[in-house]
Amino acid sequence: MKTDLTDTTASKINKALVKARRAIGTPAVGMVLTLVIVTDEENAYDALKAAGDASREHPSRTLVVIKRVSRSPRDRTQSRLDAEVRVGADAGTGETVVLRLHGEVVDHAQSVVLPLLLPDAPVVVWWPVNAPLDPANDPLGALAQRRVTDTYACEQPVKELAARADAYTPGDTDLSWTRITPWRSMLAAALDQVACQVQAVEVEGEEFNPSCELLAMWLADRLDVPVRRTRSAGPGLTAVRMDTDCGPIVLDRADGSLATLAVQGQPKRAVALKRRDTAELIAEELRRLDPDDTYASALRYGVERLKQENGGDAPAKGERDAGGRNAGEREAVPAPVESVAKGPAAEATAEAPVKRAAAK
Numbered sequence: 591m592k593t594d595l596t597d598t599t600a601s602k603i604n605k606a607l608v609k610a611r612r613a614i615g616t617p618a619v620g621m622v623l624t625l626v627i628v629t630d631e632e633n634a635y636d637a638l639k640a641a642g643d644a645s646r647e648h649p650s651r652t653l654v655v656i657k658r659v660s661r662s663p664r665d666r667t668q669s670r671l672d673a674e675v676r677v678g679a680d681a682g683t684g685e686t687v688v689l690r691l692h693g694e695v696v697d698h699a700q701s702v703v704l705p706l707l708l709p710d711a712p713v714v715v716w717w718p719v720n721a722p723l724d725p726a727n728d729p730l731g732a733l734a735q736r737r738v739t740d741t742y743a744c745e746q747p748v749k750e751l752a753a754r755a756d757a758y759t760p761g762d763t764d765l766s767w768t769r770i771t772p773w774r775s776m777l778a779a780a781l782d783q784v785a786c787q788v789q790a791v792e793v794e795g796e797e798f799n800p801s802c803e804l805l806a807m808w809l810a811d812r813l814d815v816p817v818r819r820t821r822s823a824g825p826g827l828t829a830v831r832m833d834t835d836c837g838p839i840v841l842d843r844a845d846g847s848l849a850t851l852a853v854q855g856q857p858k859r860a861v862a863l864k865r866r867d868t869a870e871l872i873a874e875e876l877r878r879l880d881p882d883d884t885y886a887s888a889l890r891y892g893v894e895r896l897k898q899e900n901g902g903d904a905p906a907k908g909e910r911d912a913g914g915r916n917a918g919e920r921e922a923v924p925a926p927v928e929s930v931a932k933g934p935a936a937e938a939t940a941e942a943p944v945k946r947a948a949a950k
Contacts, residue, residue: 726759807892
């Protein structure tokens with residue numbers, strides 16, 4: 591059921607929601623959270639579709655905030671709020687309100703959203719594109735317990751990661767981090783099968799893919815070893831190679847769906863490691879609303895390394911990389927992470943890296 595409201599108010603929108611629920615015979619509210627999506631017209635459809643699919647696992651009230659661009663000075667001085675209320679089959683398993691803000695009200699979106707939040711329910715704000723540099727201090731982000739951004743949608747993802755680290759507040763997260771959850775789980779499981787000390791790591795992937803950077807930072811932070819970031823044609827992450835005192839451990843995914851795990855002394859195994867769509871990523875993030883300390887630690891650990899990588903020169907021809915290949919065989923970025931002293935944990939036995947590389 592859809593209801594269009596032109597030049598409306600938050601009070602009228604709430605009344606329309608109640609009326610729509612009664613019309614379809616579900617007067618009770620069974621949502622577990624409020625999901626606020628801040629986007630533009632170009633990306634609204636894809637974001638709304640992903641949120642609708644995720645709502646089948648997490649029934650929620652979805653508020654889509656679209657800030658319309660005023661084309662004339664007169665329009666910029668006039669405020670108007672248009673809304674589209676969707677309940678029932680048109681809104682997945684929850685409720686959806688599409689809010690289009692015009693004029694001066696664009697700068698006060700929080701005053702429109704606040705009366706529409708579910709009482710006594712957590713709030714999650716998601717920016718599919720054009721996220722603020724400091725989400726926690728954004729007027730809409732301040733309303734939320736969880737703030738979801740996506741550095742993959744940024745023009746300069748590596749610099750964006752550095753900015754995210756500087757402005758990090760507990761509750762911030764990034765879909766680029768969520769994308770590597772299966773990789774982290776698989777690598778942790780591989781290390782759990784052997785009693786070896788990891789000596790060096792190489793992470794291979796697309797040049798401008800922040801997930802590759804985050805995985806490299808996580809491995810460097812948890813294993814306390816040098817990590818080298820190299821480039822490939824993709825798609826996304828393509829390989830992780832860990833040099834250990836028992837031999838190499840390689841997780842290679844060349845086609846974006848099926849990966850091969852090779853551990854020294856064991857037969858190679860095929861593992862499913864497909865690239866997930868946005869709906870799956872959002873659904874995963876909504877499963878936990880507490881601060882992600884592992885993400886925060888990895889993000890902060892890699893800031894300086896990322897800056898050095900941006901300005902670094904390519905390795906000299908003939909230099910060997912972490913995987914034992916000549917640097918001339920593949921374009922690479924020299925980004926060894928300097929080991930950071932971590933007290934007694936840095937001198938622990940071979941089992942220590944396995945415990946510290948626990949998956950999200």
